[in-house]
Amino acid sequence: MRILRPRFLAALMAASLLLVGLGVPSQAAPALAAVETAAVPLAKTGVSSVKTTANLNMRKGESTKYAIVRTIPKNTTVPVSQQAANGWYKVSYKKKTGWISNKYAKAVSRHPAPKPKSGPSKKINLWVNATAAVNIRQGAGTSHKIIGSLPKNAAVKAVARASNGWYKITYKKKTGWVSHKHVQTCVKGCQVDTGAYTTNRAGLNDRYFTKSSGTDLYAAAGKRLRIGDIPKNSIVYRDLRWEKAGGPVAGWYFVRTQGMDGWMKASALARKSTAPTSNTKNYTRKQVVKKANGMLPESLLAAIPWDKEKTLIAAPALADLTRMNTAFKKKFGKNIDVDLAYRTLDTQKYYYKELGAYIAAKPGTSNHGWGLAIDVPESHAYSFRGKYYKWLKSNSKKYNWLHRKNLEEFRADGSRNPYAEAWHFEYNGQ
Numbered sequence: 376m377r378i379l380r381p382r383f384l385a386a387l388m389a390a391s392l393l394l395v396g397l398g399v400p401s402q403a404a405p406a407l408a409a410v411e412t413a414a415v416p417l418a419k420t421g422v423s424s425v426k427t428t429a430n431l432n433m434r435k436g437e438s439t440k441y442a443i444v445r446t447i448p449k450n451t452t453v454p455v456s457q458q459a460a461n462g463w464y465k466v467s468y469k470k471k472t473g474w475i476s477n478k479y480a481k482a483v484s485r486h487p488a489p490k491p492k493s494g495p496s497k498k499i500n501l502w503v504n505a506t507a508a509v510n511i512r513q514g515a516g517t518s519h520k521i522i523g524s525l526p527k528n529a530a531v532k533a534v535a536r537a538s539n540g541w542y543k544i545t546y547k548k549k550t551g552w553v554s555h556k557h558v559q560t561c562v563k564g565c566q567v568d569t570g571a572y573t574t575n576r577a578g579l580n581d582r583y584f585t586k587s588s589g590t591d592l593y594a595a596a597g598k599r600l601r602i603g604d605i606p607k608n609s610i611v612y613r614d615l616r617w618e619k620a621g622g623p624v625a626g627w628y629f630v631r632t633q634g635m636d637g638w639m640k641a642s643a644l645a646r647k648s649t650a651p652t653s654n655t656k657n658y659t660r661k662q663v664v665k666k667a668n669g670m671l672p673e674s675l676l677a678a679i680p681w682d683k684e685k686t687l688i689a690a691p692a693l694a695d696l697t698r699m700n701t702a703f704k705k706k707f708g709k710n711i712d713v714d715l716a717y718r719t720l721d722t723q724k725y726y727y728k729e730l731g732a733y734i735a736a737k738p739g740t741s742n743h744g745w746g747l748a749i750d751v752p753e754s755h756a757y758s759f760r761g762k763y764y765k766w767l768k769s770n771s772k773k774y775n776w777l778h779r780k781n782l783e784e785f786r787a788d789g790s791r792n793p794y795a796e797a798w799h800f801e802y803n804g805q
């Protein structure tokens with residue numbers, strides 16, 4: 376049988392040479408079994424189908440030494456199941472399988488590139504803090520789809536580590552992987568994610584007061600990442616649950632202040648407030664508003680004497696508040712409850728970020744920043760329909776405390792006021 380090997384066909388026809396013995400290799404073929412061990416897995420070459428560029432012999436093995444199975448016409452596309460180390464393709468054509476030379480077959484389609492394997496991951500349980508904003512990806516590697524972002528300084532629990540070092544985390548309900556190059560791990564005194572702002576101090580009663588002005592609050596124990604100044608005599612609550620979760624460190628407490636939480640040195644805290652409970656130096660309102668909002672010197676602040684948290688207020692506002700409280704107590708047999716008075720700039724910024732412009736005042740503009748406003752609780756008795764609100768609304772003016780008209784439940788035209796606040800009173804005395 377005459378063998379027409381395509382690569383020689385053209386030469387044959389052009390030169391009209393009679394090459395005796397051209398078909399000789401086929402005679403050796405039956406003696407050889409098809410060898411497929413040298414084949415390269417297709418996953419590596421990626422070729423999934425080829426098109427013949429000549430009439431091409433399909434053989435039992437991956438060279439011309441092997442017997443011909445059949446001939447595939449030029450321009451036929453055939454599926455590839457393997458590729459040999461020498462480049463030959465294993466293909467199927469008309470229910471037969473065999474090998475064809477890659478010199479006369481052009482790749483026409485490829486398998487999608489395989490995803491890099493990250494290897495098996497190991498279960499872990501430690502905190503990681505983002506040192507920069509970092510992408511959260513579906514898998515452990517940059518080839519995986521981005522599904523979210525972990526902001527700089529965010530703290531999250533890592534539950535697994537891939538063999539390439541990436542961490543598996545959950546942030547804002549998205550579970551994915553972050554590169555180990557942009558996070559810091561922590562096992563003791565860690566920055567922790569305490570969750571929703573609204574649960575901030577609920578259920579806590581281990582009360583302390585800061586001993587000096589500028590007592591620093593840190594994201595992590597050991598002076599890593601300072602969060603902000605806490606003025607002298609500010610209330611903080613030690614939170615043992617988060618102290619344990621963050622990894623206890625001797626001499627450091629995990630505390631919650633108004634709106635913020637973090638680590639403080641235990642030595643910077645005392646059980647009792649030492650703030651004055653009256654305006655001993657006769658400071659005036661005018662002196663107070665000259666100071667930068669949210670940055671009042673401690674000398675201009677005083678503690679509300681009947682308040683268990685010794686909430687700080689501008690000293691000039693205290694005498695009138697005390698007079699109003701005396702009248703309130705005579706009427707209801709209890710003191711006025713105060714949730715909040717002075718608020719530092721740091722806290723204002725925090726509130727603004729957490730609660731948004733709708734609820735929180737623009738940092739640096741609130742009367743709380745001068746200690747010239749109080750917030751009573753948002754409980755029923757203090758609400759627009761409540762007896763305490765009604766009394767305060769009609770009596771506070773006598774004591775130079777005002778509930779502003781633009782905070783009332785309804786506007787002049789009878790429509791509901793979306794900015795209504797029953798709890799906010801401001802001082803406008805001397």
Ligand SMILES: [Zn+2]
Nearest residue numbers: 748749750799
């Ligand atoms: Zn307020």
